[in-house]
Amino acid sequence: MRKDIKDGGTTCRTKYLAAAITCDPKLKMKDQNIAEQYALVEEAAKKGAKLIALPEMSTTGYCWYDREEVRPYVEPIPGPTTEIFEKIAKKYKCWIVVGLPEVDEKMNVYYNSAALIGPDGVIGVHRKTHNYVCEGRWAKQGNLDHQVFKTPIGNIGILICMDINIMETARLEGVRGADVIVDISNWVEDKTPALTWFTRAYENGCYVLVSDRCGLERGTEFNGGSCLIDPDGHLLCCADTGPAIAYGEIDIKKARDKSFSGYGHKMRDRRPDAYMDIVLDPYLWEPSLGHGLYGHDPLPAGKATKIGVSQLMPVTGDKAANMDRIEVEAKALSANGCELIVFPELMLTGYPDAAGAKSMAETVPGASSDRLMDICLRYRVYMVIGMVEEDGGSLFNTAVLYSPEGILGKYRKMHLDTLDSAWAAPGNLGLNYFNTAMGRIGILIGHDADFPETARIHALHGVDILCCPAAVSGPVPEPLAESRTWHKKTEPYGYTNIWWHLWRVRAGENNCYLAFANAVGKLPDGRECFGRSGVFQPMIWVYPRNEVILGTSGEDRAALAIDTRNGPDPDTDTSYTRKKYLMPMRRTIWYDPLVMRDPIE
Numbered sequence: 001m002r003k004d005i006k007d008g009g010t011t012c013r014t015k016y017l018a019a020a021i022t023c024d025p026k027l028k029m030k031d032q033n034i035a036e037q038y039a040l041v042e043e044a045a046k047k048g049a050k051l052i053a054l055p056e057m058s059t060t061g062y063c064w065y066d067r068e069e070v071r072p073y074v075e076p077i078p079g080p081t082t083e084i085f086e087k088i089a090k091k092y093k094c095w096i097v098v099g100l101p102e103v104d105e106k107m108n109v110y111y112n113s114a115a116l117i118g119p120d121g122v123i124g125v126h127r128k129t130h131n132y133v134c135e136g137r138w139a140k141q142g143n144l145d146h147q148v149f150k151t152p153i154g155n156i157g158i159l160i161c162m163d164i165n166i167m168e169t170a171r172l173e174g175v176r177g178a179d180v181i182v183d184i185s186n187w188v189e190d191k192t193p194a195l196t197w198f199t200r201a202y203e204n205g206c207y208v209l210v211s212d213r214c215g216l217e218r219g220t221e222f223n224g225g226s227c228l229i230d231p232d233g234h235l236l237c238c239a240d241t242g243p244a245i246a247y248g249e250i251d252i253k254k255a256r257d258k259s260f261s262g263y264g265h266k267m268r269d270r271r272p273d274a275y276m277d278i279v280l281d282p283y284l285w286e287p288s289l290g291h292g293l294y295g296h297d298p299l300p301a302g303k304a305t306k307i308g309v310s311q312l313m314p315v316t317g318d319k320a321a322n323m324d325r326i327e328v329e330a331k332a333l334s335a336n337g338c339e340l341i342v343f344p345e346l347m348l349t350g351y352p353d354a355a356g357a358k359s360m361a362e363t364v365p366g367a368s369s370d371r372l373m374d375i376c377l378r379y380r381v382y383m384v385i386g387m388v389e390e391d392g393g394s395l396f397n398t399a400v401l402y403s404p405e406g407i408l409g410k411y412r413k414m415h416l417d418t419l420d421s422a423w424a425a426p427g428n429l430g431l432n433y434f435n436t437a438m439g440r441i442g443i444l445i446g447h448d449a450d451f452p453e454t455a456r457i458h459a460l461h462g463v464d465i466l467c468c469p470a471a472v473s474g475p476v477p478e479p480l481a482e483s484r485t486w487h488k489k490t491e492p493y494g495y496t497n498i499w500w501h502l503w504r505v506r507a508g509e510n511n512c513y514l515a516f517a518n519a520v521g522k523l524p525d526g527r528e529c530f531g532r533s534g535v536f537q538p539m540i541w542v543y544p545r546n547e548v549i550l551g552t553s554g555e556d557r558a559a560l561a562i563d564t565r566n567g568p569d570p571d572t573d574t575s576y577t578r579k580k581y582l583m584p585m586r587r588t589i590w591y592d593p594l595v596m597r598d599p600i601e
Contacts (some may be wrong), residue, residue, distance in 0.1 A: 012154045018051040018180070018207070018250050019044035020226035022242035024215030030073055032458055034059050034084060036243070037098075041085065044245050045092035047452030050153050051250065053211035054159050055226075056099040056128075056186045057112060062494065063218040064101075067110060067138045074103040077115045078122045090119045095151055097158060097211070099184045112139045114158050114184050116149055120322060124149040125140035126158035129587050143593050145590050146172040154179035154252045157206075165196050165540075166582070167203075167452040167509060168278070168591055174204030175599045176269065179255040185212040190493045190541055191483055191499075192225025193238060196509065198500040199454070202233030202475055203452050205258040205266040207250050214242040214485055223484045233257050233475050233500065240485045260450060261474055263417040263527070269412055272595045274430055276454040279591045281462055281575040284582035287573045288566075291462045297580070299462050302564030307465065307513065308338035311533040311556045313521035315362050316350030319368060326385065327375050333381035336559045340438055341383050344519040344533075345446045345471040346561070348372075348387040355422035357417065361390035364400055364410050372469065376404045382436065384443060384467045384517075396426040399443050399469050399517040401434050406524035408434045411443040415451055419525050432455045439464030439564035442512075446470040449506055453594065464564040464577040466512045468503060473527035478502040490543040498549055501532065508540030511580040512563045520553060535560035538576040 021040050025033040037054055044052045056062065057079055064070040075081060077100075085096050095118045102113035102125070112128040112135050127142030128135065146169055148157045157173030157180070164170060165181045173181055181204070187194060192212060201208040207230060216226035224240040228248030239246035258266040282290045292298025310329040314322045326343065333341050345351075348368055349360040362368060368387070376383060382403045389398035389412070397413040397420050412427030413420065431454060433442045442458035442465070449455065449468055458466055480499035483492075507514035513535065520531040534549035535558060548558040567574025593599030 010151060012184060013050065014253055015249055015251050016050040016153055016210050017048050018228055018248055019049035019237065020053050020209050020211040020228060020246045021055070022212060022214055022224045022226040022239045022246070023058065023245045024213060025058050025061050025132055026054070027063060027217055028073070030060050031060070031122040034081060036043050038084060038088070040243060040245060041096060042088050045088050047247065048249065050094045051180065051182070051209065051510045053097040053182050053184055053209055053507050054099060055211045055213035056184045057101060058098065058213065059100045061217055062186045063220055064138050070101055070110065070138050074101045074110050077102050077113060077125050079496065082115050082117055082122050086121055087118050089117050089303055091121050093322055094154070095153060097184060098183045099160065105286050109140050111142060112160060116156060116158060117236060118151060123151060126160065127255055128160035128163060129169065130162040130585055132162045136399060137387055137442050141587070148173050148176040148178045152210060154255065159179040159183045161187065164200055165509065166586055167200070167456060168586060168594065170200040170204055170320050172590060172593055174206060178204065178206050179252050180207040180209055180250060183208060183210045185210055187212050187223045187225065188220060189491060190223060191480070192223040192240060193227045193229065193235060193480070194225070195505050195540060197227070197320055198229055198233045198478060199502065199505045201229040201231060202502070203450060205231045205267065206255050209229060210294060220281070225514060231257070232261070233478065237479065240483055244465070260417070263419070264447060266417070268561055269415055270451060270453070272597055274414060275456050275457060275595050277460055278453055278594050279588050280460060281586070283580055283589050287462060287578055287580065300435045300439050302464060302566070303437060303559070304563040304565065305438050306337040306338045306559050307340040307515050307535055307563050308333035308336065308557060308559040309342050309515050309517040309533045309535060310344070311518060311520050311531055312344055313529070313552050313555070314344065314346065314350040316352060317356060318350070319348055319360070322350065323368065323371055326372070326383070330375050330379045330381055330383065333557055333559055334381045338559050340465065341381055342467045342469055342515040342517040343351060343383065344384055344517050345469045346386040346388065347469065348385050349418065351471060352388060352423055353400070353524055357395050361388040361395050363391065364398065365407060369407065372402050376402050380404055384469055386445065386469045395423055396427060397424045397445060399445055401443070403436070407555050408436065410443065413445040414454070415448045417447045419523060431461070432465055433458065433461050441465045441467060443467045446472050449503060454507045454512045459512060459580055459583060463512050466507065466510070466514045468514060468516045470516060471529050473529055475502050476530045477532055481547060492543065498532070501549070503534065504547065505540065507536035507538055511538045511576050511582055513538055513564070513577065520555060532556060555558060
């Protein structure tokens with residue numbers, strides 16, 4: 001039975017079938033490509049799919065040399081290709097996203113575009129806003145913003161391939177109410193479904209439908225992996241070889257729930273007032289020029305060192321016992337060469353309820369500070385230690401950076417989950433950072449990392465190392481099956497029990513090392529912390545990965561060698577943590593809605 005919901009007067013189907021197509025288009029064989037893809041789209045429509053996606057540039061192929069070579073294949077939207085697929089949309093009352101090279105006939109400018117076609121014709125167009133390597137030779141970057149199109153099957157946003165790696169693109173569509181983000185892609189040099197696809201679905205609480213091509217074109221290998229990912233970041237279906245169709249169900253009610261499994265809200269709990277720096281562009285110039293301009297607040301020199309994480313469950317209310325365990329860990333990890341150690345959230349005090357928080361709170365500096373600083377002195381380490389902090393009559397979930405030189409500073413958790421909200425006030429220190437010999441250090445606590453703006457602000461501030469003390473039950477890392485698509489690159493083929501790990505992505509998409517220290521065991525509200533603490537590298541697409549990850553049960557510790565210095569040329573920012581090469585790709589001209597309290601238009 002068909003069920004509908006209403007959204008501002010628009011009636012939407014509650015549940016429907018979606019289809020993502022994996023295929024291998026041939027360069028310059030436009031008519032053949034369209035004929036083959038027409039058959040696949042009609043097959044999906046006959047099966048009942050209401051939303052159907054084809055890959056990026058599927059009608060013509062992708063690897064063009066320049067404008068002159070692609071010129072015979074460009075067309076306007078609406079145009080001949082959209083008219084062909086409109087026949088299916090009209091006959092089966094479905095919606096189709098197709099990728100093609102578009103020409104703006106007034107300007108004779110070309111774009112890598114996606115058209116959303118419904119039963120009544122073209123509904124909207126997305127022009128790729130973050131061109132990959134080859135498109136810069138023939139296509140202008142998109143100028144249509146990141147729109148969300150209202151349809152009878154819900155609110156649909158569109159991205160194209162590289163767009164989805166820049167978190168702001170999907171976030172713009174998320175805050176504008178997207179139920180589904182359709183990402184059409186030609187993914188390369190990575191196993192698919194890709195890490196950022198999972199992340200964009202999870203953090204925005206919407207479905208991500210990806211149609212990705214496979215095959216070989218001008219020596220470039222494409223990975224396939226068309227799929228549907230649900231709003232909790234779970235893979236629902238996948239087709240990694242082609243031609244093939246991945247089918248999955250979209251539930252609009254689930255997409256509009258936006259809850260973090262009962263402990264918060266993905267949109268209402270955002271803190272736009274704290275995200276103002278997200279509209280800035282500090283990485284348009286070499287970072288050493290922007291950071292330290294006029295002699296103010298230069299980046300530290302950085303160094304080669306080791307950092308460590310401890311995976312523990314503190315004893316609630318027993319500071320003495322927790323302090324003893326902190327010293328044991330400091331001794332062990334310092335003996336392994338670590339200079340910085342990150343402990344789980346609220347390591348000093350444990351996890352209080354509303355009644356017990358006041359009794360275990362202390363100031364900073366306070367009753368425990370001398371011993372914590374003595375531990376730093378004895379073992380020559382920096383430590384990130386969490387506690388219930390009291391200040392001015394308010395209580396905060398706070399993490400303090402202790403060092404052999406003393407207390408360097410503190411961060412107060414900004415995004416509170418339901419357990420925190422029972423006793424803590426939201427953090428009021430902003431997303432601050434601390435300069436050390438190891439590099440610039442930032443801190444996020446637990447639930448903060450669910451909000452992509454937080455780690456991005458730290459990246460824009462030049463953070464080399466992001467410390468993430470946590471006591472979280474999700475999102476639990478997702479496994480991924482063995483890939484059946486042949487490739488010669490270094491990305492992994494086989495089954496992995498840890499593929500999508502949110503903190504792995506936060507490190508890689510912000511080009512910083514990230515130390516994630518999660519608790520292991522039950523929280524007072526019954527949630528189970530999943531462990532999987534680790535230290536992650538500042539780049540997603542480098543294999544084999546320079547990272548370490550712990551297990552899901554039992555207390556443990558881990559250490560990783562890192563290097564935050566500039567590259568071989570000391571006057572040029574060439575290391576990943578310093579260059580932050582993803583940051584200049586951002587298109588801040590579109591980002592105003594990210595700092596608005598109610599950006600839905």
